[in-house]
Amino acid sequence: MDLHVLLLDSMPDIVFAKDLDGRYIAGNAAWARLLGQSASTLIGQLDSDLFPQDLASDFRRNDLAMLEGGQPQRNEEWVTYPDGRQALxxxxxxxxxxxxxNVMGLVGVSREISANKTSR
Known part of the structure; x- marks a missing residue:
């Protein structure tokens, strides 16, 4: 297996990349666990294929704002894992x-901070 894949899959944080159209082009094992599918089946999908519409719209809006500004951006987002557990x-x-x-998309890293916040 590729060392880069092993490195990313060893991280507990969710790591993903999307193209300019918002299609996933890469992701690690933590990303696949969040979505309850294998990474290979997630490649090419949009947030609207994988998340509830309101959350997918928020993700896309945040993506476009970051791409327009051209600078890293931080967001806090509640998600629900396949087992029903909510995480911030x-x-x-x-x-x-x-x-x-040249900008070809975006890369994201998500870390669970639920222990620091009150659930909704």
């Missing part, structure tokens, strides 16, 4: 750039 995630999204510096 702190998500940092940054532009994903190619070797020439």
């Amino acid at each position: 995630l702190e998500t940092i999204k940054s532009p994903l750039r190619d070797a020439a510096g």
Whole structure:
């Protein structure tokens, strides 16, 4: 297995990448656990394919705001795991750039911060 994949899958944080259209192009094992599917089945899907519509709309709005500003952005987002457990995630999204510096999408890292907050 690729060392990069092993490295990302070893992290407890959710790591993902999307193209400019909002389609997932990569994600680690923690990301796949959040969605209750294998990473390979999630590639190419949109947030609207995977999350309730209101949450998917919030994710896309945050993505576009970050891409428009061109700078990393921090958000707090409540999600529900397949087992029904709710978790508050702190998500940092940054532009994903190619070797020439052109923005080709975004990369995100989400860390659960539920223990620091009261559930909703």
